Amino acid sequence: MLKIFTASLLALSLFSLGSAQAGFLFSDFGSSAGLVLNGAAATVGNVLRLTPDLQYQVGSAWYAQQQSVAEGFTSSFTFQLTASESMADGIWFFIQNDSLAGDNLNGTPNSIAIEFDTFQNVWDPNGNHVAFQSCGIGNNTTRHDTGCTLAINSNLPITLGDGGIHTALLTYTPLKHWH
Secondary structure, eight states: OOOOEEEEEEEEEEEESSOSSOEEEESOOSOOTTEEEEETOEEETTEEEEEOSSTTOOEEEEESSOOOOTTOEEEEEEEEEEEOSSOOOOEEEEEOOOTTOTTOOTTOBSOEEEEEEOSOOTTSSOSSEEEEEOOTTSBOOSOSSSSOEEEEEOOOSSOTTSSOEEEEEEEEOOOOOOO
């Protein structure tokens, strides 16, 4: 059975590994100041609701000030995917440098996306997985059959779409060139 999800972020932080000063922290979303909300995204109480509990909804939120990730970063966020009826695909943590990206990572070059997927498309291993997607300087895609999947875990110890509150901790450390 397909499900509709209300996708919500409860807290979000991102800090550069190269500077103790760089980064941002939202301990809740009582205010959306500093964010660009697209599509169906809205603040509801202290929660950033990316999509409401309706079919065919797309929403995104971007931090308004560009952040450098060249030296690496750590990000932590809590999220909740609350199911009701049919159709959903989960959420993405998306790093990009294209001001026109809006709600869709498909076709965005020079980007990386971490997918928290709750629906099994024909290119997916199952309907409960996490994947890292990047096509390098090429246009990114949500599909895992294109050679752009860097890593995928389809054997999760949790169910992403169970309505529970989950925490993701992402750390990126760039490879250094050896001399």
